[in-house]
Amino acid sequence: MLNNMEIGIDLGTANVLVYCKNKGIIINEPSVVAVDTETKKVVAVGTDAKLMIGKTPEKIVAVRPLKQGVIADYNLTTEMLRHFMKKATQILGFTFRKPNVVVCTPSGATSVERRAIQDAIKNCGAKQVFLIEEPVAAAIGSNLPVDEPVANVVVDIGGGTTEVAIISFGGVVTCHSIRTGGDKMDEDIIQAVRKNYNILIGDRTAEQIKIEIGYALIDHEVLKMQVRGRDLLTGLPKTIELNSYEIREILKESLLQILEAVRATLEDCPPELSGDIVDRGVILTGGGALLKGLTDWMKDEIFVPVHLSPNPQEAVAIGTGKSLSIIKTLERIAK
Numbered sequence: 101m102l103n104n105m106e107i108g109i110d111l112g113t114a115n116v117l118v119y120c121k122n123k124g125i126i127i128n129e130p131s132v133v134a135v136d137t138e139t140k141k142v143v144a145v146g147t148d149a150k151l152m153i154g155k156t157p158e159k160i161v162a163v164r165p166l167k168q169g170v171i172a173d174y175n176l177t178t179e180m181l182r183h184f185m186k187k188a189t190q191i192l193g194f195t196f197r198k199p200n201v202v203v204c205t206p207s208g209a210t211s212v213e214r215r216a217i218q219d220a221i222k223n224c225g226a227k228q229v230f231l232i233e234e235p236v237a238a239a240i241g242s243n244l245p246v247d248e249p250v251a252n253v254v255v256d257i258g259g260g261t262t263e264v265a266i267i268s269f270g271g272v273v274t275c276h277s278i279r280t281g282g283d284k285m286d287e288d289i290i291q292a293v294r295k296n297y298n299i300l301i302g303d304r305t306a307e308q309i310k311i312e313i314g315y316a317l318i319d320h321e322v323l324k325m326q327v328r329g330r331d332l333l334t335g336l337p338k339t340i341e342l343n344s345y346e347i348r349e350i351l352k353e354s355l356l357q358i359l360e361a362v363r364a365t366l367e368d369c370p371p372e373l374s375g376d377i378v379d380r381g382v383i384l385t386g387g388g389a390l391l392k393g394l395t396d397w398m399k400d401e402i403f404v405p406v407h408l409s410p411n412p413q414e415a416v417a418i419g420t421g422k423s424l425s426i427i428k429t430l431e432r433i434a435k
């Protein structure tokens with residue numbers, strides 16, 4: 101049985117979440133580490149480090165150790181994990197007893213990296229460490245009956261990747277993973293604002309634009325937003341107004357890539373499970389699932405019901421934490 105000595109970690113490209121049964125999500129912070137380039141020391145992790153992005157003296161750089169669903173910097177990833185493990189054990193008061201940990205690693209992590217993450221967490225004071233695949237965790241966290249022989253379709257739109265999977269009887273039947281997610285949308289917004297207005301905006305501003313006035317490819321009442329950046333011609337700060345129609349156009353390419361991955365996965369579905377999908381539909385999870393109009397747009401494109409997970413951004417972490425209680429029935433959990 102799961103008890104509060106067992107925690108789940110969603111090691112995401114954009115955010116790290118730690119879940120503990122009875123307590124819920126105890127940590128939800130950006131996957132960012134600030135490093136002093138002179139001393140090579142880590143000076144801040146998570147929220148504190150993200151606040152430093154683009155605002156620090158040159159010798160302090162804010163780094164995202166995971167990019168596009170893969171570990172870009174292994175040492176910083178383990179430093180970050182160590183920090184969050186320490187914080188979690190402090191919050192939960194596990195001073196003497198070691199917790200069991202289930203961790204959801206990025207889809208693109210190699211077996212060597214997975215093993216390394218396992219070792220790093222063990223070195224941080226875990227008793228046992230289990231790994232779980234992201235779509236399976238997302239499905240469990242969205243309350244889908246993953247251990248029954250029915251098709252559960254999950255579309256997890258994260259920062260670095262989008263994973264589309266059909267899960268049945270505790271295992272992944274078919275899965276497509278693409279390196280398109282929220283980060284790509286932010287990058288496309290930065291490039292388009294630069295090209296169309298000669299204004300340079302930062303990552304955080306691009307993300308705010310996407311969240312506030314970003315829309316999937318559907319009709320809607322126009323939204324407007326004042327945005328500040330640096331004029332590339334004069335070098336001076338400048339404010340411009342952007343609207344949701346132009347942002348919708350910028351997001352189009354990423355959205356069509358996500359749709360393509362969904363279609364490809366549904367096409368791979370064994371015929372016996374196809375009927376389930378018509379009835380039960382598809383669940384959207386991950387922070388990217390919160391894009392305005394996404395559920396309706398996808399419904400119109402794939403002609404099956406599309407639902408938003410009850411906790412899109414937390415589903416993977418919740419599923420990771422809860423998976424220990426059904427660990428024996430999940431074939432895909434590997435020690």
Ligand SMILES: Nc1ncnc2c1ncn2[C@@H]1O[C@H](COP(=O)(O)OP(=O)(O)OP(=O)(O)O)[C@@H](O)[C@H]1O
Nearest residue numbers: 112113114115258259260261282386387388390391
């Ligand atoms: N309301 C919103 N509208 C659109 N996008 C959003 C919204 N809220 C968050 N996001 C985006 O969701 C992404 C982060 O999602 P999530 O936390 O699920 O990623 P992750 O699990 O860390 O990434 P990955 O699964 O690639 O490892 C970011 O790109 C963020 O900008």
